[in-house]
Amino acid sequence: MTKIDINGAGLAYDDAGSGTVVVLLHAGIADRRMWRSQVPALAERHRVLALDLRGYGESELPPAPFTHHDDVVGLLDALGVDRAALVGCSFGGRVAVDTALAHPERITAVALFGAPVSGTEWSEETEQVWEDLVGDVDPADLAATAAGEVRFWVVGPTRRPEDVDPGLIRFAEEMDRLALAAEQALSAVEVGELDPPAIDRLGDLGMPVLTAAGADDLADIRRLADRIADEAPHGTRLPDIPDAAHLLPLERPDAVNAALLDFLPAR
Template sequence: MIEEEIEMRLHVEVQGNGSPIVMIHSGGVDSRVWRYISPDLAQSFQVITFDGRGTGRSPAPQQPFSLVEDLRTLLEQLQLDRVTLVGHSMGGQVATDFTLTYPSMVERLVVIAPSLTGYTFSPEFAAYMASVNAAAPDISKLTELSLAGPIYRATMASPHRDFLHEMHMNYMTRVFTEWKSFDVQWPEPPAIERLEEIAARTLFMQGTIDWPDMHNIAEHFSRVPAIQFSVIEGADHMLILTHAQQLADHIRHFVKGELDDATNPGRK
């Protein structure tokens, strides 16, 4: 495994050889969240994981920034012209917007319980976020309330509980002690208006324990011309921890083209 700091000083790790797969983590954690998936995929592919701005070992944002442009810069620094993107939650949002902005650079797209630019979340989700944010700047309370959300029910009852709590605490601490800007800039128009423009073959994965919003987002993604859906029974929003083997298997088969005719495109 190669570890390096690219020019913009995002922490990057590269494992394996073969077709490149770039893994984009969600908010609230860092690239360690891929620890159960990336070594498996690295047996067949070159796997790139990185800490987004203000997470893990990457520097905190000091001014408005674009996660999409951060990704483009990273790929240029690593001299990668065309990749498969795998994004979880907010990372799925980044992957989707990147695919729409730089379509020639994306071979395949995998989104795992993604968020979506332009989507208006339900009052239920908004109330949950408001209750979490109201605890600021008490980092312990913020972490406790956040992980008490129903979408973490399976993970917090699993052996991954302490690991998720550690990453969450680290993230919250950095946000409230190091971040100078919270202004994340996204491409316009928002992705929700352009999903039918995605040309890359796409795989959408989600668990059955998540906000109803995830079902609605999946319905929007059904407009992607070449898309397949996979639902993992009993998995929550952090299925990349609790169901890593299943996800790795799905991603491997998908990238190799072995799922292209295995299921019918469209919403399931």
């Protein structure tokens, strides 16, 4: 792990391999450890930067307002990297799209796994799934909240917990407890948003864009993967990956690695 000062606070990241640069952006219920299978695979031909987004994992909160998408470019600037490809899962995908729209000259390609985008409105169907699977949880109880979020996102609406690797569930709950604490801390800091948001600007994504979703993820997420690929001028939609929900890079690493190695520019 390396930590570098960006806007007055340290951002933590792993740096592996050499070649064209790929930045990995984690889900909001996770941290950079979720890319444990992608870093060694991609580092065989790329320089891979797995970043803890601001406040998550080992990254620090800044003393002043910030935006996640500007942090990504701040890291590139600090490392002397002109251009990079972005790979994002879930919230990390949202950050990737915002970065590509805010700084298009810096981004060569975007790969998205189970990604919403800024400005997304969840359907009543998704809200009902939450009620059915999780219900009311005391937000102060981080363990119970993490268990509920992992049931919702990692197991997904069409599977039972016993259908999923228990090691994956334990690891996801561990990461999510830390992520929930990070979100509580972030609530005391002014976090800027892309304006206007990305949902109506997908046609401005001029670089190659790859989207994918798990077959057991929320219908909203799978529809968003369709929409992003349809509206991005150079969008590609992978078929839904079977027997997988929201954290595809952790649950189906071989499929994700193969897709990324096929998609990411080697030079």
